[in-house]
Amino acid sequence: MNIVVCEISLICFLWHFLLGSTHESDVTFSFMVHRHGDRTPSRYSVNYSTSPEELEKLIEPYGYGQLTEKGMQKAYRLGQYIHFQYKSILAPKFNESEIYLRSTDVSRTKMTMLVALAAIYPPVVRWKEDLNWTPVPYTTVPVKTDYNRPTSSCPELEHKMNNILSRKCSEMKPFDDVLALLSEEIGVGFDLREKPLYISQIYNTFEAQESLGLKLTPKVQRALPRIKEAADKAFNIIFRQKDILKYFCGVLLREFHEFAKLVISGSETATVRIYSAHHENVYGISKISRTDISGMPVFASVFSLNLKRAKDDFIVEPVFAYDTPGGVFSFERLDVKDCGEPCFYDKFVELTKKHTLDYDSWRKMCVR
Template sequence: MKYSTDPEKLAQLIKPFGYQQLTEKGLRRAYNLGNLIRAQYPTLLGGKYNESQVYLRSTDITRTKMTLLAALAAVYPPAQEWQKGLNWTPVPYTTVPEEIDFNRALNSCKTFMTEVKQMYKLNYPEMIKYKKILELVMTHLHLDMNLVDKPLYINKIYNVFMSQISLGLDLPEDLKENLTEIKKAADAAFAVLYRDNKRGSILPYESGVLLNEFFNYAQMMINNITTQAMRIYSAHHENVYAFSKISRTDIGGMPDYGATFALNLRKEKYTDNFIVEPVFYVPSLQDNYQLKSLVVDGCGNPCYYSTFENLTKKYAWHYDTWRSNCH
């Protein structure tokens, strides 16, 4: 709340939903995402929900569960009306406690938490060009101007700004005029946070197990071993960004709420070659989506599975490895 330009008014606007929850706008965006997923993968999803066809998992956070439920309402509309006047069918998902969830490294992985906290305390040369915009933001928020020298906080601040705007609480005029620059600073902060540093990469802590799961289940499909054809995870913007980075793709900055990254495994029609196709679902202000094909850096076009594996496998962690490295 301290990152809002009007915390008291924002608190009133939040009351009907509760803190950190999904709004009607968020539900609509998630439902539209579900429609797009249904349109993209009709054969893999099947006519109605079947556990043997799709794996569904959410972090143990109310808003990510609600996001998944809203999306699934569109992914699996009822084949027939089972309750008069109710155009919805329940679809189950799985979750695990937050303290052992590899998709919640910011809360579950001590090593990662320590690293990130340290990074937020530091200044970075590449953030100097955003100093004026940071000063403008901190002045409006009446925060300690020392935060200008801890520029990674701008990504948290930008998220709060976007949340309050969506609830109908506008920004002061000079901040509104500079919102594009604030987003650029937030993007730069995310790039700094997830790049390799002297101690190595933090990407495996955030998305190494996800990458390993992609390899495991892709290999099962390649070897004609029965498994779900789709795996869908409802998580957080840090997961979307880290998973795209570990896959050597560029989604263009810190993702907005509802953004979705996917790795598709495809087989060439007339050969035995398998291809990795990364795609990004970009939400718009109107809560619709644009589907964006991405390029895997250094993999060629098409990006063959074997090449992708060689480029990225050093970052793939078994879950036990993740737990051990996270202490």
């Protein structure tokens, strides 16, 4: 795994130019899935907070589950990262033929995409003198038919996920102390040791609460690294199940195969595809692509499958990028398990095609 930390700046550009460490000019196609920026907690999760009444006051100016100013700032930095990293396959001005943009039908993901696009396509010529912004359209679909929202469009999926964790509860046993502490501290009406799936939702609430500037109780703050470790473990147990991965990312993976093939054949198609979604989508597409990212993706993180030309062949290069506390985007080049280095496209397809899912099959599995 290669790790590069880089601020989107003139210094960063010169560093890349002099060292030749990115080789992004070889990229012919990029398929990206990103998480939304920082948000307020959802209505049902406020009670997971260590200070629900104070949290409600902080949520009030935004509403539940909405992008915050901090989330907008991260979304803009995400857009700057994409603008800089993929400028070899993106024209300075928006052109619908070269980029496909899709968001889940959720306010925070739609707003994240709008803000990121403002940085991806800063105006070449201002159409209004005092407005440094270019409107860029994207598409979305109803939640019920959106393969990027399977927990909402597949009624049986959450039940299935809980059953998996119940069967694998022995793997969560090392975190019994954490689950007991949380049950005591936030007063949930159930034993977390019996429903460990909720640990990730609780951690998401803490993540959002801290982003809003509301401190956790000292006991929870001290235990936060262990809470995240428990949430990551539960997440990993869920997403190593191949049938779960198909629900979440089988259609996405098939789309990568299909559109990469079009690019390789020289057919007309978008050279960049961006999906604004959620942490489970980013984590899921990385797992189904046989790569390994550590834990639940942070706000505004993005996983990319880059198709690169290598002489007379094509290779697949997965990249995971995320915003750091200092406001600097870091990115990691990831290895595809059993694919070799470099990972050739045909080998990647051979390793992953059994996990793809066409949209009609997904609808039969999920939409009721």
